[in-house]
Amino acid sequence: MRYIKEAFDTNWIAPLGKNVDEFEKEMASYIGVAHAAALVSGTAALHLAIKLCGVKQGDVVICSDLTFSATVNPVSYENGIQVFVDCEPDTWNMDPRALEKALKKYPHAKAVIVANLYGTPAKLDQISQLCSKYNVPLIEDAAESLGATYKGIQTGTFGNYAALSLVVLKNKTRKEYTGIRSEGSKAA
Numbered sequence: 001m002r003y004i005k006e007a008f009d010t011n012w013i014a015p016l017g018k019n020v021d022e023f024e025k026e027m028a029s030y031i032g033v034a035h036a037a038a039l040v041s042g043t044a045a046l047h048l049a050i051k052l053c054g055v056k057q058g059d060v061v062i063c064s065d066l067t068f069s070a071t072v073n074p075v076s077y078e079n080g081i082q083v084f085v086d087c088e089p090d091t092w093n094m095d096p097r098a099l100e101k102a103l104k105k106y107p108h109a110k111a112v113i114v115a116n117l118y119g120t121p122a123k124l125d126q127i128s129q130l131c132s133k134y135n136v137p138l139i140e141d142a143a144e145s146l147g148a149t150y151k152g153i154q155t156g157t158f159g160n161y162a163a164l165s166l167v168v169l170k171n172k173t174r175k176e177y178t179g180i181r182s183e184g185s186k187a188a
């Protein structure tokens with residue numbers, strides 16, 4: 001309410017301002033990364049990551065198969081081709097053994113997108129090691145796992161890019177704050 005009142009008092013609502021800057025800083029510092037950029041939705045964050053990976057018509061992107069459709073829709077927005085990698089029984093997330101098979105079959109894949117489903121992290125160390133080994137950028141879809149850690153490290157920090165989302169479900173109202181993280185020279 002305070003911020004809504006402030007918006008009326010100052011007549012400043014959009015496009016950006018100190019609240020968004022602070023939100024980005026807090027998000028980056030909370031998960032422990034250098035930069036975060038706030039976007040309108042998790043889908044937009046994933047779409048930006050796909051663009052930053054240079055996905056163009058006909059490019060292969062290796063994706064989790066058990067996930068919300070927003071994980072993979074942005075590949076279609078750029079006319080890329082999703083190659084789905086099956087999940088494993090323990091985490092229900094991308095199976096690193098199946099990922100390695102896919103990376104061998106599609107060595108020119110433009111990106112790998114791994115989702116951390118229902119707040120449970122994928123085997124992010126193995127998956128990021130495989131992406132480094134095959135020199136394919138990793139996009140971490142951490143929209144469902146903000147605050148979850150893998151081996152003591154916050155999810156949303158393992159890929160070259162990550163999409164995060166803060167979802168509040170209350171009285172059938174869904175408020176989302178989403179953003180993309182980027183690192184080093186790839187800063188968005």
Ligand SMILES: Cc1ncc(COP(=O)(O)O)c(C=O)c1O
Binds near residue numbers: 043165176
């Ligand atoms: C796995 C996953 N990825 C991405 C998203 C982002 O979707 P949205 O564009 O609705 O914020 C969601 C939202 O529920 C999700 O569950």
